[in-house]
Amino acid sequence: MDIAALVTDPAAWVALVTLVVMEVVLGIDNLIFISILTNKLPPEHRERARKIGIGLALIMRLGLLGTVAWIVQLTNPIFEAFGHPFSWKDLILIAGGLFLVYKATKEIHHSVDVDDHKEDMVGAGKDVVKMSFASAIGQILILDLVFSIDSIITAVGMTPHLPIMIVAVIAAVTVMLLAATPLANFIERNPTIVMLALAFLLMIGGTLIVEGFGVHVPKGYIYAAMAFSASVEVLNMVVRNRKKKKSGSQTLH
Structure with missing residues (x-):
């Protein structure tokens, strides 16, 4: 179906709106991680890091959309263990989930242990050693990859039309870009929100792991x-x- 036909097709518009909402919801996980992580940087570098991180997410998702056929193949089993077939998607979800659980657990520990100031995502206190800009971008890129693959596979399952997927991804990432700084500032101003957000990341990481082992969590x-x-x-x-x-x-x- 060409672009003109999609524009005049009511079903295509319904699919677009549904997919945009779904992509925005799925992007919440990524946005929370980016907001908390960039708050660890010096104030003058935070907004630039958010823009770069979210920009990389957009580039990565658009690039993955150009290889939809390959992305779909990531769901094909490559080996079996413990009676369960594992695909590349499963392994990526498990690795991403373990990374999130590790980061969230580490930062919860640092928040609880007031004597531990080696690394603090919220950047509170003058004695905190700030994370390097490159390290922050690298960690954002790792999670961007995990969430991007999950996002694209979800999009492929909802519509077969590539233009709809592209518009939905651009719209969702634009929302993330607009919401990133207000969310990060809100988290920084409210320490209890930081702990709640870290708990969210811990739960999301656990969800990614169990989904990688074939247990679907709505x-x-x-x-x-x-x-x-x-x-x-x-x-x-x-x-x-x-x-x-x-x-x-x-x-x-």
């Missing part, structure tokens, strides 16, 4: 749990802010 459950937890934390923040304002007003009087 994404709706994951994002519903994330939304509920975030809502509870927002309510806690409102309560804390009101208590601070009330305490401040009483002190003035």
